[in-house]
Amino acid sequence: MRIAILGFGSVGRGIARVLLAKDLGIAVTGLADSKSGIIDAGGIDLAAALARKEGGGPCGNPGVSPADVVAKAKYDVLVEVTPTNVETGEPALGHIREALRRHKHVVTSNKGPIALDYPGLRALAEANGVLLKYEATVCGAIPLIHAMQEGLAGNTISRLYGVFNGTCNYILTRMAAEGLTYEQALAEARELGYAEADPTYDVEGIDAGIKLVILANTILDLSTTLDDVERTGITLLSPEALQLAEDQDCTIRLIGEIIPDAGVLRVSPRIIPKTHPLVVEGTLNAVTVEADLAGDLTFIGKGAGSTETASAVIGDLLYIRERYVKGS
Amino acid sequence: MKLEMRDQPGQLVAALKPISAVGGNIIAVIHQRETSTPAETLDVQIVLELPEGRLPNLLELFRAQGINVVRIGEERLLYECTLIMIGHLMHTDLSDTVDRIDRTGSAEVTELSLVMPAIDTPSSARITIRSTTRAEMKKAMRILRAVAKQKDLLIIEPLEDA
Numbered sequence: 314m315r316i317a318i319l320g321f322g323s324v325g326r327g328i329a330r331v332l333l334a335k336d337l338g339i340a341v342t343g344l345a346d347s348k349s350g351i352i353d354a355g356g357i358d359l360a361a362a363l364a365r366k367e368g369g370g371p372c373g374n375p376g377v378s379p380a381d382v383v384a385k386a387k388y389d390v391l392v393e394v395t396p397t398n399v400e401t402g403e404p405a406l407g408h409i410r411e412a413l414r415r416h417k418h419v420v421t422s423n424k425g426p427i428a429l430d431y432p433g434l435r436a437l438a439e440a441n442g443v444l445l446k447y448e449a450t451v452c453g454a455i456p457l458i459h460a461m462q463e464g465l466a467g468n469t470i471s472r473l474y475g476v477f478n479g480t481c482n483y484i485l486t487r488m489a490a491e492g493l494t495y496e497q498a499l500a501e502a503r504e505l506g507y508a509e510a511d512p513t514y515d516v517e518g519i520d521a522g523i524k525l526v527i528l529a530n531t532i533l534d535l536s537t538t539l540d541d542v543e544r545t546g547i548t549l550l551s552p553e554a555l556q557l558a559e560d561q562d563c564t565i566r567l568i569g570e571i572i573p574d575a576g577v578l579r580v581s582p583r584i585i586p587k588t589h590p591l592v593v594e595g596t597l598n599a600v601t602v603e604a605d606l607a608g609d610l611t612f613i614g615k616g617a618g619s620t621e622t623a624s625a626v627i628g629d630l631l632y633i634r635e636r637y638v639k640g641s
Numbered sequence: 642m643k644l645e646m647r648d649q650p651g652q653l654v655a656a657l658k659p660i661s662a663v664g665g666n667i668i669a670v671i672h673q674r675e676t677s678t679p680a681e682t683l684d685v686q687i688v689l690e691l692p693e694g695r696l697p698n699l700l701e702l703f704r705a706q707g708i709n710v711v712r713i714g715e716e717r718l719l720y721e722c723t724l725i726m727i728g729h730l731m732h733t734d735l736s737d738t739v740d741r742i743d744r745t746g747s748a749e750v751t752e753l754s755l756v757m758p759a760i761d762t763p764s765s766a767r768i769t770i771r772s773t774t775r776a777e778m779k780k781a782m783r784i785l786r787a788v789a790k791q792k793d794l795l796i797i798e799p800l801e802d803a
């Protein structure tokens with residue numbers, strides 16, 4: 314099977330390393346970062362591309378644009394792993410549409426396009442006889458989408474809630490454990506590379522909110538946008554508040570919650586008993602699904618990371634190959 | 642509640658039956674022969690827990706058994722919710738915040754722990770609200786959310802409802 318990869322950052326390089334390390338029978342015939350691209354029907358030398366990128370250069374040829382890769386490379390699946398834009402989804406949205414129109418399957422880790430136009434993209438994929446997969450957009454390595462779409466297919470989900478943002482979970486874990494202020498814990502998270510220079514997207518609950526929108530729209534048959542999510546971040550949390558929770562054997566976590574029938578879609582800090590399964594440490598994610606047939610299920614795992622996110626992308630790729638890509 | 646029944650074998654058991662019939666839970670039964678009551682009656686005090694709205698049912702069943710309910714004690718507040726507030730709690734009149742809940746008459750703030758780290762920095766408080774019914778608790782939460790919005794306070798609710 315041949316794939317083209319857009320984006321050669323943490324996730325893109327993670328995928329490349331897995332493909333080099335494991336013989337999965339996947340060849341990369343197109344690759345692009347923000348400023349360069351390569352198209353090679355014979356298969357790109359990934360080790361060389363990684364070396365160029367890690368040396369600080371572009372991954373390919375400055376004369377080849379991402380749009381060229383999408384339109385001209387010979388591939389079965391487009392792997393779209395560029396940065397998330399929550400307002401427009403672009404340029405990823407355009408690239409994904411173009412690939413679907415070319416009858417190419419698409420696998421993405423990019424939340425923007427899925428949160429903004431899943432119904433449109435799905436219809437386009439169906440019209441062109443291809444698949445659109447997005448496991449990596451929610452909770453990194455945890456195969457939550459697959460579990461809900463396949464394993465729990467006959468269930469009705471009455472509630473879904475959990476820890477969807479590793480950065481916030483790390484900050485709250487540290488505030489509780491060490492009595493740090495929010496600012497101190499954030500500074501520490503930044504130093505360790507768990508928080509961006511501008512942490513707004515994580516700490517204001519936007520990232521968790523957009524994951525709720527993806528789950529609501531793609532699995533729970535709702536039609537929501539980020540504006541429908543009632544959102545409170547963690548920036549105002551005080552060490553004293555965590556201590557007050559601690560006094561009662563509880564702690565505070567940023568919880569995303571969907572209750573479809575009650576129209577609840579919210580992200581907010583919540584008091585939670587320390588023995589609760591959703592109280593996970595560090596950057597872990599944890600999600601509980603309440604299903605009518607299966608009962609309660611809790612998924613815990615790494616919500617981010619280069620290899621962990623690559624795991625979800627590779628899972629989607631192999632799913633597509635099993636079912637759709639002939640002769641590979 | 643205090644019951645008055647005929648002092649006959651089996652009467653007490655007969656009195657307890659309707660309680661489980663309406664889904665109640667008996668916590669304590671105290672009976673004593675008081676000198677003030679006629680010799681042939683027995684006074685019994687029962688402490689019990691009842692699901693919401695079942696009291697009229699139970700009274701009906703008692704009446705049918707010929708059991709006289711002398712007195713119904715205080716209904717205790719069974720629903721409890723503990724939450725944390727962060728903000729300028731004193732500057733925004735904490736006692737008024739508490740009062741708005743107490744004023745409902747059906748829910749009240751029963752505990753409050755306040756931590757004020759330094760002047761001009763936001764303080765944090767843990768408050769416990771109790772109410773007789775789930776609906777009253779929901780109402781109290783709605784009021785508190787509105788007050789928090791108005792006073793610019795952050796409310797951290799528990800993951801699970803009362």
Ligand SMILES: NC(=O)c1ccc[n+]([C@@H]2O[C@H](COP(=O)([O-])OP(=O)(O)OC[C@H]3O[C@@H](n4cnc5c(N)ncnc54)[C@H](OP(=O)(O)O)[C@@H]3O)[C@@H](O)[C@H]2O)c1
Nearest residue numbers: 320321322323324346347379394395396397422423617618
């Ligand atoms: N990192 C994770 O753990 C994780 C987990 C789940 C989901 N995701 C999602 O996965 C996506 C990628 O994340 P990441 O951490 O790999 O990001 P990243 O490290 O910032 O890398 C982004 C890559 O995309 C390239 N790029 C930017 N604009 C582009 C464009 N218009 N066309 C082609 N390439 C473009 C960048 O090019 P340059 O190298 O030239 O800057 C870079 O190589 C994001 O949407 C993110 O939300 C990430």
